[in-house]
Amino acid sequence: MTPDMLIAAALILPLVIAAGIAAFGKFPNLREGVTIIGSIALFAVVVQLTMLVSSGARPELYVGEAIPGLAFAFKLEPLGALFAVVASGLWIVNSFYSIGYMRGNRERNQTRFYICFAIALCGAMGVAMSGNLFTLFVFYEILTLSTYPLVAHKGDAAAQRGARIYLLTLLGTSIGFLLTAIMWTWFLAGQRLDFVDGGLLATAEISPIVASALLLLFVFGVGKAALMPFHFWLPNAMVAPTPVSALLHAVAVVKAGVFTVMKISIYIFGDELLQATPSREFIMIVACFTIVVASLIALTKDNLKARLAYSTISQLAYVVLGAMLADRAGVLGGSLQIAGHAVAKITLFMCAGAIYVATGLTNISDMRGLGRKMPLVFIAFFIAALSIIGIPPLAGDWPKYELMQGAIDRGSDWVPFVLILSSLLNIAYLLPIPILALMPPPGSKPPKEFKRPGGAPWLTVAAPLFTAGLCFVLFFMVDPVADFLAPAFATVDIDPEVNIP
């Protein structure tokens, strides 16, 4: 297939899958078969595209103009390819996991669930492959709207409340700030919105004040990046079934957010303009604040999914921080974080879901000694937690290393300490969970019996074990990944004149 057909396939396949799921809604086995085969096919397409990108090509697809200057155009570059591979690859794993979880839990409306999931993947693919801000915005909103029914899935009052907050925050920030910023960019760049190597606005003469305001609008407009103070939708979205939290609110949706921030900083602002933008430093401070404060809040949460959600908020800010460093190490660190955090966090969520299906437990304090009954789940949890903390040989090690490197190159003396502090906090809020579960202190009560006879369905155990294994693989694959990403920041170089505070 030609490159443009591959892109079209990557965008249309999820919709075909959604249609297939709808058609086979009455036959659960066929329906899940469609999901699995479809997700594998999508992954194959994305891998082919990625191989094209790694050979130096930039697959493009031009659909047409909505109005002059506003085109539906797609262009895949390394960063987008990385995001697409992560999202579509983990979708396969997550589909297997969903089958175990949804059936084990006897959830209702499963057909709607799988349809919305497929459409959300279409949104994620569109975001990853978009060739201009307009296209990106369109798919960004598709992602928002298609995940709303997933968050509201349970349908009770709490789910509706959480879903309402989810929708209002994401739509509000994107319409209020992001759209304004896009319109402004359109005006500043002379009716263009394309992603350009070196930055679309690099050639436009704009004052530092305008650039600052624009950057703030962009970064806070991307509510999916969950930068404080627009982070509260993420804990609220945890009312969704766990597969949703795992793939969407640890991988597709939130990574679409930070990916958008990266894309804007590299291809709209470009390194030179970004380094000359004063509000960049303010956003770095906000990101560091988010990293630390979200970790502190995570410490106080006894609900496992809530703790993981705050952990996600903290980890996402790493990517924003990397984007704002605007140099090679920062961008590389941010990109590696997109992949590394994805595999680790999806593991943690899948473990949480497996525990819930088997025992109905949601609170960490009730899980003491549970590791004796579900050792595999907690081992996977343990590995993923170590990866989040950043201990080699696990995937989470590299982003921290690169980000510290970038910050030190920039002459920043406090960003490395924030990163170290964050790792310590990660240890404090993540490690006690598997340790107390596997090695309960003497005298603690034995855990309750399984709610579901037979414990967790085997699919919900195998999936997190597999992704935990990926944490190791990704650690050793960092060289090829970094080489693959290199063109994305070919233009990004360190300017020794500019220092951060």
Add this chain to the structure above:
Amino acid sequence: MILELLLTSAPDWAIRHAAVLVVVVPLIMAPILALSPSGRLAWFLALLATAASTYFAILTLGIVQSTPGGIIEYWIGNWYLIGIEFRVDALNAMILLIVSGMAFLATVFAWPTILADVEKQKISLFLCAFLLCFAGLCGVAATGDAFNLFVFLEISSLSTYVLVAMGARNDRRALPAAFDYLIVGTLAASFYIIGVGFLYAATGTLNMAEMAAQLPALAGNRSVQVGFAFIVVGLGLKAAMWPLHQWLPNAYSYSPSFVTMFLAATATKVALYALIRWLFTIFNPDYSFEQAIFTWVLAPLGIAAMVICSFQAVFQTDVRRMLAYSSVAQVGYMILGISIATAAGVSAGLLHLFNHSLMKGALFMALAGVCLTYKGTTVRDFAGLGRSAPFTMSAFAIAGLSLIGVPLTAGFMSKLQLGYALFDHGWWWAVLFVVFSSFLAVFYVGRLLQAIFFEAPANPGRHRKEAPLIVLVPLWILALANIYFGIDASFPVGLANDGAAAALGLEALQ
């Protein structure tokens, strides 16, 4: 391309008289209809009349686009300069197309709602009043004569009062609503005619083009300025420009649902067109007093409408009132676009005018469709409807998302254009109001959609059915148009750009 095909296949007489036939066909058909013994026959005739009007409106558009100057001048009875002129350029051709197209779709869907809302022996008369209203609106859009515009305005207004009052069968509150509208509408017409009187005194002509030619010499004249003020207020009342909109929520809430749909999609649009015609073609934004009006009166009023009425919409419990307040807010967007007084701004206003009639038409149509079986229209009555009427309600949802301005819908395009025009004019602060108002739309539309799709029915005993096929077809045409024009907006944007260029007297817009 379709236009060319229509133009070449059209008979000679149709091409020559198209601009007039748009108005004349429904005007003549109306009294014939009143004599019809059966309601069904009357409906069929009305369908024919609106279809013919739509055909002639499309022809008119084609002729306007293919003539070099882009203007059709039609002197009725060939009474050159003494009689009445119909003068159609790209601006009114667009309005004629919107009005007649929406009237046709409205008539198609009308039948089941008329059966539900109107007494059997009155159906013929009801449809007669509708055709008169429609003919009046088309007349306002087509005429090139200031006094003739008043006549058509009155034709449409008087028949609208009747139409609104017909809602009394379902809800007696339709009567005070119609009476209110009668008072306000008469005030508006009086203001307008007083203004025309002042201008006639100053210029000695009622022909708009003639008046426009004479006014530059009289720009400092007090009676011209007073006339201008009267006309702007009069037309502002008809267009429901904030704070002159008080008649609108009641009129929309209590009329028969078919009337609400038709009025929401056309009536305020036509008044807004007349306002644009006066502000830009007859007067000229270069006059210093007019510039001040734009910056200090129209723009603040537009913004006030956007923000205040969106807030009011958020707090409504009745869906029809909510949509009515939202309409006033949307008129605010158009007024804001116009008040920039640049080609981009007027074009954005016109584009929103086009898109808004698509979305409000669809919303009110879906509303009417599900109210056939059971009349409640509060938000609670809508709970759980997504299950019992999925087709109707998904069309409703599409139009609702378009109202918010979600990407891939028509509403997104018009907001984008408006935002660009505002940035282009340096009014970046006004963009903040636009996005804030859109955010409020997320609230009121979101509340409704949540009730429809995620809440359990309030009273399961009273069951609602899917709207009948005759409602679903026009409804989905509108809903799909909302999506299509959100993906490929070249047609409405082209219309709006040409219209703005015609209004401002420019050759063409890039």
